[in-house]
Amino acid sequence: MDSKVMLQEEEPANRLYIQSFAKGLAVILAFGPGRREMNLPELAAETGMSKSAVQRFAFTLETLGYLRKNPETKRYALTPKVIELGYRYLLIDPVLERASPYLLELNRKCGENINISEPDGTDMVYVGRFPGFHYMPVYMPIGRRLPMFCTSAGRAYLAALSQDEAADIIDRSSLEKFTPTTVTDRQELLDLVEKARQQGYATANGEYYQGDLGIGIVIRGHNSEPVAVINMSAPSSRWSLQRMEEELAPQLLEVSRLISSAAPEPRKAAPFKRGIEEVRAHR
Incomplete structure (x- = not known):
């Protein structure tokens, strides 16, 4: 996915839309790999704003602590305070709070990445x-985005949608061949989604990271709508996909059922609620 952030030439035709707020976010989102530091002309080019406009937003973000400016080079960079914006979501995400005790227990039981x-x-x-x-050897930090079409988590989510909804997402995806085993044929992808729909879980055989095997199972919320996916990944050096399906898929299915239907025990959930309570206490 292209990480370059450009503002739309035509903003949404709604008087509630605050263009200046969107531009401020565009300045933050302009930073990324290869763009760790930028001066004002570079920020202007990356966001599509004028130099004077981007200067005002950069100054404001610097004052608020989200950007820092090198006094010698005049180049801006993000500060750790930016992490707080995403961290707030993690603290209040009800699905993550509910699922974490179960996932930790499964992780300890099977020893693989959950x-x-x-x-x-x-x-x-x-x-x-x-x-x-x-x-x-796979680096997967929180916040990492992976395409739905070629990952076990994505296919599990697609399988929980209607056929038309799943097909629409596949049609809007950039079907890039990341590894030799990446499936990019539209009909073959739809068949894999249908297979996942029938068996209750999805698989991927090293299609984004070579040698990384995955099994994904959806978590359902109120009214049985899909809200998230849990997936287990393991290297092909220790597992075959068939063995994972035989030994690990049943464990993942049971955990998914528990997350979707039963709240975790209070003592097991307590460690994952501490962060939320700390945020509330410091408001």
Whole structure:
């Protein structure tokens, strides 16, 4: 996905839309790999704003503590305070709070990576991760976005939608071939989604990271709507996909059922609520 942030030439035709607020967010989102520091002309080019406009937004964000300016180079960079914006979501996400005790227990039982992700557009965004006991060469930080079409988490979510909804997301996806095993044929992808719909879980065989095997199962909220996906990933050096399906898929299915139907025990949930209580106490 192209990380370059450009403002739309035509803003939404609604008087409630605050253009200046959108521009301020665009300045923050302009930073990324290869753009860790930028001067005003570079920020202006990246956001599509004038230099004078971007200067005002950069000054405001610097004053608020979200940007810092190097006094010698005049280049801006993000500060750790930006993390607080996303961290707030993690603190109050009810699905993550409910699922975490179960996922930690499953992680301790199987020893492999257990993740929870939520849908956004054509991607799944990782909001929780419990690393396995073994070395894994895959770096998967919280907030990482992965395409739905080629990941077990994404296919599990697509399988929980109607056929038309799943097809629409696939049609809007950039079907890039990330590894030799990435499936990019539209009909084959729809068949894989249908297979996941029938068996209750989805799989992916090293289609985004080579050698990374995955099984994904949806979590349902009120009215049985899909709200998130839990997935287990393991390397092909230790597992085969068939063995994962036989030994690990049943465990993941049971955890998904528990998350969707039963609140965790208070003593197991308590550690995951401490952050929320701390935020409330400091308001």
